[in-house]
Amino acid sequence: xxxxLTVHRLHFAFxxxxxxxxxxxxxxxxxxxxxxxxxxxxxGNAHFNxxxxxxxxxxxxxxxxxxxxxxxxxxxxxTNWAAFSKAAGGVIGQTxxxxxxxxxFLESSFLxxxxxxxxxxxxxxxxxxxxxxxxxxxxSGYFIVATNAWMQHPVGFTTxxxxxxxxxxxxxxxxxxxxxxxxxxxxxxxxxxxxxVMASVGAFYLLSGRHEEYGRTFVKTGVVVGLLATVLQLFxxxxxxxxxxxxxxxxxxxxxxxxxxxxxxxPLALIGQPDVKEKRLDNPILIPRxxxxxxxxxxxAMVRGLDQFPRENWPDQIPLxxxxxxxxxxxxxxxIAIMAVAAWLQWRGKLFASRAMLWVLMLALPFPYIAxxxxxxxxxxxxxxxxxxxxxxxxxxxxPQVSAGNALFTLIGFMGLYLVLGILxxxxxxxxxxxxxxxxxxxxxx
Amino acid sequence: METVWYCLVSLMIAAYVLxxxxxxxxxxxxxxxARNDAERRQVIGTIGPVxxxxxxxxxxxxxxxxFAFPALYxxxxxxxxxxxxxxxxxxxxxxxxxxxxxxxxxPIWAPAWDFLFCVSSALLAVFFGAALGNxxxxxxxxxxxxxxxxxxxxxxxxxxxxxxxxxxxxTGLTAFFALGMHGALWVAMKTTEAVNERxxxxxxxxxxxxxxxxxxxxxxxxRVQPQVLNNLRxxxxxxxxxxxAIAGFLGTRRFLTRHDDGRxxxxxxxxxxxxxxxxxxxxxxxxLPASTNPEYSLTIYNAKAGEYGLRIGLFWxxxxxxxxxxxxxxxxxxxxxxxxxxxxxEEH
Numbered sequence: 001x002x003x004x005l006t007v008h009r010l011h012f013a014f015x016x017x018x019x020x021x022x023x024x025x026x027x028x029x030x031x032x033x034x035x036x037x038x039x040x041x042x043x044g045n046a047h048f049n050x051x052x053x054x055x056x057x058x059x060x061x062x063x064x065x066x067x068x069x070x071x072x073x074x075x076x077x078x079t080n081w082a083a084f085s086k087a088a089g090g091v092i093g094q095t096x097x098x099x100x101x102x103x104x105f106l107e108s109s110f111l112x113x114x115x116x117x118x119x120x121x122x123x124x125x126x127x128x129x130x131x132x133x134x135x136x137x138x139x140s141g142y143f144i145v146a147t148n149a150w151m152q153h154p155v156g157f158t159t160x161x162x163x164x165x166x167x168x169x170x171x172x173x174x175x176x177x178x179x180x181x182x183x184x185x186x187x188x189x190x191x192x193x194x195x196x197v198m199a200s201v202g203a204f205y206l207l208s209g210r211h212e213e214y215g216r217t218f219v220k221t222g223v224v225v226g227l228l229a230t231v232l233q234l235f236x237x238x239x240x241x242x243x244x245x246x247x248x249x250x251x252x253x254x255x256x257x258x259x260x261x262x263x264x265x266x267p268l269a270l271i272g273q274p275d276v277k278e279k280r281l282d283n284p285i286l287i288p289r290x291x292x293x294x295x296x297x298x299x300x301a302m303v304r305g306l307d308q309f310p311r312e313n314w315p316d317q318i319p320l321x322x323x324x325x326x327x328x329x330x331x332x333x334x335x336i337a338i339m340a341v342a343a344w345l346q347w348r349g350k351l352f353a354s355r356a357m358l359w360v361l362m363l364a365l366p367f368p369y370i371a372x373x374x375x376x377x378x379x380x381x382x383x384x385x386x387x388x389x390x391x392x393x394x395x396x397x398x399x400p401q402v403s404a405g406n407a408l409f410t411l412i413g414f415m416g417l418y419l420v421l422g423i424l425x426x427x428x429x430x431x432x433x434x435x436x437x438x439x440x441x442x443x444x445x446x
Numbered sequence: 447m448e449t450v451w452y453c454l455v456s457l458m459i460a461a462y463v464l465x466x467x468x469x470x471x472x473x474x475x476x477x478x479x480a481r482n483d484a485e486r487r488q489v490i491g492t493i494g495p496v497x498x499x500x501x502x503x504x505x506x507x508x509x510x511x512x513f514a515f516p517a518l519y520x521x522x523x524x525x526x527x528x529x530x531x532x533x534x535x536x537x538x539x540x541x542x543x544x545x546x547x548x549x550x551x552x553p554i555w556a557p558a559w560d561f562l563f564c565v566s567s568a569l570l571a572v573f574f575g576a577a578l579g580n581x582x583x584x585x586x587x588x589x590x591x592x593x594x595x596x597x598x599x600x601x602x603x604x605x606x607x608x609x610x611x612x613x614x615x616x617t618g619l620t621a622f623f624a625l626g627m628h629g630a631l632w633v634a635m636k637t638t639e640a641v642n643e644r645x646x647x648x649x650x651x652x653x654x655x656x657x658x659x660x661x662x663x664x665x666x667x668x669r670v671q672p673q674v675l676n677n678l679r680x681x682x683x684x685x686x687x688x689x690x691a692i693a694g695f696l697g698t699r700r701f702l703t704r705h706d707d708g709r710x711x712x713x714x715x716x717x718x719x720x721x722x723x724x725x726x727x728x729x730x731x732x733x734l735p736a737s738t739n740p741e742y743s744l745t746i747y748n749a750k751a752g753e754y755g756l757r758i759g760l761f762w763x764x765x766x767x768x769x770x771x772x773x774x775x776x777x778x779x780x781x782x783x784x785x786x787x788x789x790x791x792e793e794h
Contacts, residue, residue, distance in 0.1 A: 064545040067498060068538040074508055078523025079530055082592065085523070089516020090751030094759060097509030101766035104502040109773035112495035117780060158752075164516075166752030399524035401594035410531040417535055424542070428549050 004404040005395050008080045011411045013380070015072050017373055018418045022066035024372050027141055027187060028194020029059050030134035032221060037127045051217050052130070053118075054437035055198070060115055061428050065421060067108075072414070074100075080407060084387055084397030091157050091167045092147045095174070099143035107136030141190070142183050149179035151388050152379065153248050165391070178244050182379070185237040188229050189375060192335060193368040195226030196361075199342075201433055203362035206352060211436040216352055219361065223346055227339040233332055239294075245382065246295045249389060251309040252382035255318045256325040257291055258284070259305040265289040266303035274322045279306070315384045324377035331371035338364060447756045448746040451514040452733070454763065456726040458510055462503035463574075463722060464628075464715050469493040469500055471629015473540065473567020474622065476560060479633060479644040484788035486560055490544060491785040492636035496777065497544060501537070513759060517591055517749040518733045525585055525593040526577065529609045533573050540566035568622060575621025579614035582671050582725060583607065584735035587742040603670065605738050613670055620659040624721070627652035628714045631698070635707040638784050642707075649710070650702055657695065660721070664688075667728075671735065674728030684727045691720025 033052050040048035074096060077085050085093075113121065114129040121129060156172025157165045167173065202218025205211045246253045253259075258274040258281040259266060268291040272284030292301040306314055315321050338360060345351040352358075383389055387397040472493050480486040512519045523530060539562055547559035586593045586605050598608035601615075610618075630649035634642050668675050678684050694716030701710035729735070733749055736742035750756065 060545070061549075064542060067501075068541040071501075071505060071537055072534045074505055074512075075523060075530055075534055077512065078519045079527050080524070082520035082524035084520075085512065086517050086520035086591075089512050089519055090755045091513075093509065093513025093516055093519070093751065094755060097506065097513045097759070098762060098766070100502060100506030100509040101763065101770065104505055105499060105766075105770045105773055108499040108502050109777045111498070112777065113780060116495055120780070160752070167755035167758070170755075170758045399520075399527070399592075400590070401592045402524050402527050403594075406527060410527075413531065413535065417538060421538070421542070424546065428546065431550070 002395060004402070004407065005398055007404045007407040007411060008398045008402075009394070011080055011407055011414070012076055014411060015069070015076065015414055015418075017376070018422075019066070019069040019073055020372065020376060021369060022062050022069060023137070023141070024190040024193045024369070025062050025197060026059065026066050027137045027190035028192070029055060029062070029197070030130075030137045030194075031191055032194050032198055032225065033059065034127075034130050034134045035221065035225065036217075037130045041123055041127050047213065047217070049123075050437050051214055054214070054432075056115060057432050058429055060111070061425065061432070063107075063111060065425055069418070069421070080399055080402060081387075081397050082399035082402075084392065087164050087392060087397075088151075088388060091154075091165050091173065092150055094167060094170070095143045095147045095150070099140050099147075103136045103140035103143060105136075107133055107140065110136065138187065141187055142179075145183040145186055146174060146176060146179040148379070149176045149182050152182070152383055153178035153244070154388050154391055165388075178248070181237060181240045181244055185233065185241045185375075188233045188237055189368075189372045191229040192226060192233060193372060195222040195229055195339075196335075196364050196368045198222035199226060199361045200363075200365040203358040204433070205436070207355065207358050207362060214437045219342075219351065219358070220346060222361075223339060223342045223351070226335075227343045230332070230335040230339045234336060238329075238332065242294065249382060250304050251306065251313055252315060252321075253295070254304060254306045254309070255315045255321050256378060256382060257303075258318075258322050259291065259303060261307050262302060262305040264292070264302045265300045266291040266295075266305075268294065271326070274319050276318050313385065315381055317381050317384065321378060321381040321384075324374040324381060328371050328374040328378055331367055331374070335364075335368065335371070447753060447760075448514075448750040449731075450760070451510075451750070451756055452726075452730065452746045455507060455511050455514060456722070458503060458507035460719055460722045462500070462507055463718055465500035465503055466497070467625045467628050467718060468632035468711075469497040469629070470567045470571050471625040471627070472633050473563050473629065474571060474626040475630050475633065475645065475648055476564045476567070478648055479630070479641050480560075481640075483556060485641050486556070487548070488637055488641050488785050488787045488789065489633055490547065490563075491789055492633055494544065495781045498541075499774065499777065501541075510759075510763070514751055514756060515733060515746065515749040516751055518744050521587065521591050521593065521744060521749075522581075522734055525587075525595055526580070526609065527594065528597055529573055529577065533570065533577075536566045536570050536573070540570065571622045571625040572618035574618075575624075576610060576614040576618035578621070578725065579617030580609060581734060582617070582667060582674075582729065583611075583613055584671070584737035584743070586738045587734065587736035587744065588738070589742060591742065591744060591748075603737075607737060613666060616659065616663055616666065620656070620663050623652050623655040623659055624718060627656050627698070628711075628718060631702075631707065631711040631714050635711045636785055638786055641787065646702065646705075646707070649698075653695075653699060653702070656717075660691070660695065671728070673732060673735065674725075677728050677730060681727075684724075687720055687724040687727050689720070691717050691724060694718070694720050 033055050036048050036052040040052060110129045110132040114133050117129065118126045150173060153176060155176050156167065156169035158168045160166055198218045199222025202215040202222060205215030206219065258269050258272055260279040260281065267286035267288045269281055270285045270287060272281040275282045289299045292303050293299050295301065295303055342351060342357055342361060345354050345357055385393055387394040472489055476486065476489050480489045543559040543563040543566065547556045583603065585595060586607065596608045598610040599606050601611045603611055603613060627649050630645045630652060634645035634649060637645065694713045697713030698710050698717060701713055731745045731747065732743055733746055734744040
C-alpha cells in the first residue's frame, strides 16, 4: 500500500479515536445530568443538585479535552484529505459548518452558565442551562453522524464536470436514512458509556465506604438508565443499523461476519478467525442459519458472501474489521447481562449489599469505551476501500502535496501530546472522584 | 452569490479576530500585568466564561469556508500543513492551560499553566498574523491548485517562498502587537486596581508598536500585492475600510488618555475590523493568489461550491447567526462588570 496513504489513514484514525473517548462521555453524561437536575427540580431535594454539581465538575474536564482534541478533526479534512475535501466539501461542508453554527455556540455559551451561574440563574434557569448544554452536544452528534452517514451512503448530490460533487438536496443530506439509525445507535452508545462511568464511580464509593449516599444514587441512576440503553442498543438501533449495512454495503456485511462464500441459510459465527488467504473462517463456533434470519428474517434466505464481490471492492482490513465488529457485539451483549442482573438485584433491594455485583460494575468502566471504539472501527473499516462509498476510493482522497514523512512527523507529535493529555485527564478526574461530592449541609456556602 | 459568501466568511473571521483576539491578547500580556496568583486569577476570570465560545468562531468560520469554497479549504489547509499542525498544538495547550490552572492548589501547578498560556497565546498571534501575510503575498500554487510550503526557505519573497519570510514575519509581529493591545484594553476594561493600571500602561506602549508596524506593513503590502492598489484605484469607496482602521487607531489613543476604557476597547475593535476589511477588499476576488503563475490563483469563482448549496446555506446561516447573536448578548451580559483580584475562573 502507498506509504503516504497509510500514514494519513493512521493520522485520522488515531486522532479521531482519542478524540471520541471524550465526546461519548460528554453526550452520555449530559443526559444523566439533565436527569439528576430534573429530579432535583421536581423533588426540591438538594442531594440531587449536589450530585449534578459533582458530575458537572467531571463533565467540565472531559468537555475541555473534547473541545481541544476536536479542533484537529475539522482541520484534518483540509490538511490531510485535501482531494476529498475539494471534491466533497460542497456537500459535507454543510453539515460540518452547521455543527459549528448550531451546536458548538450553544454548548460553549451555556456550559459557562451551567458551571458558574447556578446562584444567579436560580433552579429553573440552571436546569435550562444544563438542558441547553445537553441539546448542543446531542445536536453536534447529529451533524457529525450525518457527515459520516453521507460518506457511508451518499445521497442528495450531483456530479460536476471535474468530478466535484454538488449538493442537490439539503433535506436528503440531513434526513439520510443511514444517518438516523446510525445517530440513534451512536448516541445510545454514548449513554451506555455515561451510565457505566456513573455506576462505576458509585460502586467505588460504596465499596470503599465513602460518600455512600451519593454512591447509591450514582449506581441506581447508572443501572436504571443503563439497562434501558443497553437493550435499545441491540434492538432496534443495532439491528436496524445492521440492516442498513446489509442493504447498502453487502460486501462489508460479508466481511464483518467472516462470510467468504454465499449460502442459503447462512450461519452466524460467534467466534472464529478469518483467513483471507484461504478465504475461510478458521475454528468457528457457528449458530446455524442465524445470519440469514438476522439479515432477512428468513431462516433459509441467501446471504451474499465475499465471493460475490470483486476482490478490489473487499474491505482492505478484513480481520481487523471482523474482530472489531465481534468485540462490539460481544461486549454489547455482556452489557445487557450486567445491567439486567444489577437491575434485578436493585429491584430486590440487594444491589447495594452485593459486593460482587458492585465490583463488576466498578471494573466494567473501560469496556463501554472499547465497545464504542470498536463500533466506529467497524463503520470506518467497513467502508473501505471507499472514502465515499461507491464514489471515491480512499487512496484518491489524500492531500497530493503532503508527504508521508511530514504526516508521520505530525502523527508522532499528536501521539506525544495526547499521551500527556490522557495522563492529565486521569489525574484530574481522579482528584475530583477522590474529593467527591460535598456533603449537602456545606453546599450553600460553595 | 460567491461574493456574498466571500463577505460572510470574512465577517466570521473578523468576529473571530475581534473576540478570540482579546482573549489571545489577554494571554500575551498575562504575565506582564498580573504579578501574583490573585491577579492572575483576575485576568483569567475576565476571559474564562467566554474564551471557548470565542474560539468556536474559528471552527464555525472554518466550516463555512469549507462548504462555501471547498477548493480553497483543500488547497490552503494542505499547503499550510506544518504551520496549521503547530497552530493546533498551540490551541490544545492554550485551551487546557486556561481550563486546568485552577484545578490543583499550590505554588507549582498554576504558574506552570500561566507560563504556557502566555507563550501559546503569543505564538498563536504571530502565527495567525503570518498566515494572513501568506495569503496576501500569495503561495506557489501548481496547475492543480495545490502547493506545499516549508516553514521557511531563504526568508525572501518569490516563487520559492516559505511560511516565514521577512514580509510574513512582519505581519506576524503586527498581529502580536495589535492583539496584545486589544487584549490589554479588554483586561483594563474588565479589571480594577493594579491589573487595570498595568494593562493601561501596556496598551499605551503597544499602541506605538501597532502604529509603526501598521504604516510599514501597509506600504510593503502595496508592493507585495499589487491587487490591493488596483482595487482601491478602481473602487475608491473602498477607502472607508482603511479609514475605519485609522479612526479606530486614533480613537484608541484618545479614549486611553481620557480613561474611557470601554470606548478605547471598542476603538481597538474598529481598528482590527478596519485592517481586516481592508485586506478583504484589497484581495477581492482573489482568495489565494499564486506566486508562480497568476493564472493558477484561486479566486472566489474557481474555488466556490455549487450554486444550490450556497443558496440553501444562506438560509440556515442567517437563522444560526441570529441565534448566536442571542447567546452572545446573553452570556456577555450575564458576565458583565469588572472582575476583582482573586475572583477568578475556578471550580465552584
